[in-house]
Structure formats: C-alpha cells, structure tokens
Amino acid sequence: MPEELRWNKHLNQACREVPGFTDLLAVFERNMSVLGRSASTFENYARHIASLALHYGCLPTELDPEQVKDYLYGLQQRSTAGPACTPPGV
Numbered sequence: 001m002p003e004e005l006r007w008n009k010h011l012n013q014a015c016r017e018v019p020g021f022t023d024l025l026a027v028f029e030r031n032m033s034v035l036g037r038s039a040s041t042f043e044n045y046a047r048h049i050a051s052l053a054l055h056y057g058c059l060p061t062e063l064d065p066e067q068v069k070d071y072l073y074g075l076q077q078r079s080t081a082g083p084a085c086t087p088p089g090v
Contacts, residue, residue, distance in 0.1 A: 010047050010050040010051055010054065011025070011046060011047065011050050013050070013054060014049075014050035014051075014053045014054050017054065017057070018053045018054065018057065018058060018059060019059075020059050021050070021053055021059060024049075024059055024060075024061065025046060025049075025050075028042075028045070028046065028049070029042055029046070032045070052068070052071055055071055056071070
C-alpha cells in the first residue's frame, strides 16, 4: 500500500473514530504552518498523532505523559526487536 494511502487511512480513521480529532488536526496544521514547517513534516507528524489517538481511542491532548511514554516505548521495542535467534552463518 503506498505511503499516501496509508497516511490517509490513519487520518480518516482517526477523524471518524476519535471525537474532536478533526478540530485538533486543523489547529495543529495551522500551528505547523505558522512555525514554517513543511507540508511533509505536518503529514508525518499528523500520521503519528492519528496512530496515537487510535491506539488510546482519545485525543492525544487528553493523555498523561506516562501514557505517551508507554506508547513510544512500545514503538521503540517493536522497531528494535529482531528475530528470536539468528541461524549460524547469517
């Protein structure tokens, strides 16, 4: 699945399933623009914010810092986890 379609899927799903996400996203886009961030930076951040919102089923602004750390730690563990064992000679 192309990245753009996956991005749209996450954003669309978060807008449908998380109350207030559409409004939060609009404010976030305005703030990123005022700060001079590129459209691709906004898109990347928005995709991750949507994933976080979908994971907890609420706006990221409603989470406490420990929940955000737990989520980020889980992502980190998934990205660094390798195979349980590596066959000899590989």
